[in-house]
Amino acid sequence: MNQFQYVRASKPKAAIEALARDPNAQFIAGGTNLLDLMKRGVMAPQKLIDINKLPLDKIERQEGNIRIGALALNGAVAEDKLVLEKLPLLAQALNAGASAQLRNMATVGGNMLQRTRCPYFYDTAMPCNKREPGTGCGALEGYNRMHAIFGFSDKCIAVHPSDMSVALAALDATVLVSGPKGDRRIPFAELHRLPGDQPHIDTTLGAGELITAVEVPDNAFTRHVHYLKVRERASYAFALVSVAAALQLDGSTIKDARLAMGGVAHKPWRLADAEKTLVGKPATDETFRQAAEVAMRGAKAFQHNAYKLKLGPNSIVQALKNAAAA
Amino acid sequence: MADEQPGLSLDHDEHSQARRTFLKQSSLLTALAFTPGPVVRAAAAELDEKVAAAFEKVPLKLAVNGKRYKLQVEPRTTLLDLLREQLHLTGTKKGCDYGQCGACTVHVDGKRINSCLTLAVMQEGKEVTTIEGLAPGGDKLHPMQEAFIKHDGFQCGYCTPGQIMSAVACIREGHADSEGEIREYMSGNICRCGAYTNIVAAIQEVKNGGQRV
Ligand SMILES: Cc1cc2nc3c(=O)[nH]c(=O)nc-3n(C[C@H](O)[C@H](O)[C@H](O)COP(=O)(O)OP(=O)(O)OC[C@H]3O[C@@H](n4cnc5c(N)ncnc54)[C@H](O)[C@@H]3O)c2cc1C
Ligand code: SF4
Ligand code: FES
Ligand code: FES
Numbered sequence: 423m424n425q426f427q428y429v430r431a432s433k434p435k436a437a438i439e440a441l442a443r444d445p446n447a448q449f450i451a452g453g454t455n456l457l458d459l460m461k462r463g464v465m466a467p468q469k470l471i472d473i474n475k476l477p478l479d480k481i482e483r484q485e486g487n488i489r490i491g492a493l494a495l496n497g498a499v500a501e502d503k504l505v506l507e508k509l510p511l512l513a514q515a516l517n518a519g520a521s522a523q524l525r526n527m528a529t530v531g532g533n534m535l536q537r538t539r540c541p542y543f544y545d546t547a548m549p550c551n552k553r554e555p556g557t558g559c560g561a562l563e564g565y566n567r568m569h570a571i572f573g574f575s576d577k578c579i580a581v582h583p584s585d586m587s588v589a590l591a592a593l594d595a596t597v598l599v600s601g602p603k604g605d606r607r608i609p610f611a612e613l614h615r616l617p618g619d620q621p622h623i624d625t626t627l628g629a630g631e632l633i634t635a636v637e638v639p640d641n642a643f644t645r646h647v648h649y650l651k652v653r654e655r656a657s658y659a660f661a662l663v664s665v666a667a668a669l670q671l672d673g674s675t676i677k678d679a680r681l682a683m684g685g686v687a688h689k690p691w692r693l694a695d696a697e698k699t700l701v702g703k704p705a706t707d708e709t710f711r712q713a714a715e716v717a718m719r720g721a722k723a724f725q726h727n728a729y730k731l732k733l734g735p736n737s738i739v740q741a742l743k744n745a746a747a748a
Numbered sequence: 749m750a751d752e753q754p755g756l757s758l759d760h761d762e763h764s765q766a767r768r769t770f771l772k773q774s775s776l777l778t779a780l781a782f783t784p785g786p787v788v789r790a791a792a793a794e795l796d797e798k799v800a801a802a803f804e805k806v807p808l809k810l811a812v813n814g815k816r817y818k819l820q821v822e823p824r825t826t827l828l829d830l831l832r833e834q835l836h837l838t839g840t841k842k843g844c845d846y847g848q849c850g851a852c853t854v855h856v857d858g859k860r861i862n863s864c865l866t867l868a869v870m871q872e873g874k875e876v877t878t879i880e881g882l883a884p885g886g887d888k889l890h891p892m893q894e895a896f897i898k899h900d901g902f903q904c905g906y907c908t909p910g911q912i913m914s915a916v917a918c919i920r921e922g923h924a925d926s927e928g929e930i931r932e933y934m935s936g937n938i939c940r941c942g943a944y945t946n947i948v949a950a951i952q953e954v955k956n957g958g959q960r961v
Contacts, residue, residue: 428806428823428869454865457826458846470823472870497859521936522923523914524847526859527866657935 424466432475440471442602442630449473452527455536463546492531492633511668514649515589521658531633534587538580539660551577552621567726573687578621582689583660591690592666592682595638601631614689643668648744661685663733665741676700693717705746714738810871813881821868828852830868839879839909850937853910854878860917879909891959892916895950903941911937915951916961924955
């Protein structure tokens with residue numbers, strides 16, 4: 423690991439100022455992504471601003487939403503009574519991620535900002551536009567079986583690895599940030615970017631901006647929900663494909679639906695058109711298959727990830743079936 | 749700036765003061781060779797002392813297995829390396845060093861974590877428990893250690909300290925109610941010898957035995 427300067431912030435303002443002042447500084451929360459990348463030489467910040475002492479770890483019921491502090495631990499959120507009762511889809515997605523140990527370290531803010539697991543991004547001997555702009559994309563013509571089928575560019579075909587973020591995208595969350603220019607709210611769908619010509623930029627956060635919390639609006643998806651994660655072993659592995667499915671049923675008729683996918687794009691992939699086809703229909707396999715077909719429109723595979731074109735719709739159908747039966 | 753506590757404390761003796769002055773100058777030069785921009789800017793903004801801090805040790809107070817330590821550590825030292833190399837508590841193992849195997853599992857303030865993916869300086873004021881501090885004392889083993897021996901919960905033994913620390917936490921968290929739940933909540937601990945069946949049996953015995961863990 424490179425050498426760096428370490429400071430601890432006790433107030434958000436001090437953290438923001440320290441980060442805004444120094445383009446080579448990074449916040450460190452749980453450290454589970456940042457330190458991993460620093461050990462491998464993928465990232466080499468010269469200053470770490472430890473934000474763990476900031477009072478941002480509360481999970482609170484507010485008027486119209488549940489507010490989860492950016493420093494709340496993934497494990498604490500997944501086991502929180504309020505979250506289990508009101509946001510079971512989020513709890514499922516969190517529990518599907520990493521391991522019990524890592525969930526005790528990983529924070530909500532850090533989780534959404536974790537970087538891609540593209541092996542070329544991790545291997546500093548390989549070309550990668552995300553790690554080193556202009557060097558090319560090693561995955562494009564390389565071993566790309568973990569890679570995107572939606573929203574990629576010829577500069578980068580990486581996927582976002584977070585499970586939690588897929589549930590937050592489905593549940594229309596809002597990210598609260600504070601920065602040198604004040605506070606702002608970012609709809610979750612606008613936090614992560616598509617790679618386009620600038621794959622080295624993962625999100626729409628500005629310089630010096632600190633995520634303080636995420637708010638999830640009140641919703642009726644408290645029962646018929648399912649987070650399906652397909653991976654290479656039963657637990658403790660990143661998703662090949664994942665699906666966050668939430669249904670509101672009136673008898674056997676679908677009153678409302680939310681659907682998002684992970685492991686398929688540079689950001690959590692919300693399936694708004696598929697949601698529309700579900701509403702008003704009976705909760706049957708036939709309906710679910712139609713929605714899956716709509717969801718997969720525009721998907722395109724590379725040499726080694728064509729299996730996702732089948733695994734994707736099958737996972738959507740299965741997740742919806744499990745949600746309906748829950 | 750009062751809200752931002754630099755890792756470097758200011759109450760050093762003369763020797764380290766001189767050393768700091770030297771480091772301040774030499775580190776500026778070294779750092780200049782890599783990245784002139786920010787260092788020059790930092791110096792201009794009178795943050796040169798902090799540049800020196802990158803190369804100096806930072807004070808750290810923490811408790812490990814009930815014993816209080818006042819240490820000086822390099823910021824980039826992980827908790828795992830601190831335990832093994834500075835405190836010579838080598839029971840905690842380094843398997844992968846990237847959060848992927850669980851061999852380095854310890855408890856911090858009662859929670860199990862991977863000590864390889866956290867900095868020692870991030871543990872300021874915390875209580876760490878390692879495999880060396882798990883047993884109640886004297887010659888007595890912890891019930892989980894007894895159970896691992898009884899059920900052959902290991903072969904080479906390399907993953908075992910991490911498995912045991914994780915297993916104790918798994919029961920304390922209330923995630924050991926069934927074989928399936930144990931397997932899921934122990935998935936952060938890889939065993940290359942494949943002793944999983946016996947590890948699950950050991951955990952079930954402790955859980956069902958109702959002993960206090
Ligand atoms: C072996 C392994 C397996 C894993 N498996 C999974 C998995 O299956 N599913 C999954 O979803 N994840 C998985 N992860 C990733 C894990 O979830 C992330 O590493 C973790 O969520 C990151 O959170 P953190 O608090 O540790 O972030 P850090 O590493 O501290 O920070 C990550 C980034 O976010 C920035 N940051 C952190 N907090 C803030 C904030 N409040 N405001 C602004 N910037 C901030 C930091 O500057 C840094 O750039 C795995 C990780 C490992 C090591
Ligand atoms: S897919 Fe993106 S992250 Fe992977 S090598 Fe290409 S540019 Fe880098
Ligand atoms: S050594 Fe820490 S998880 Fe492998
Ligand atoms: S006993 Fe050998 S790795 Fe587990």
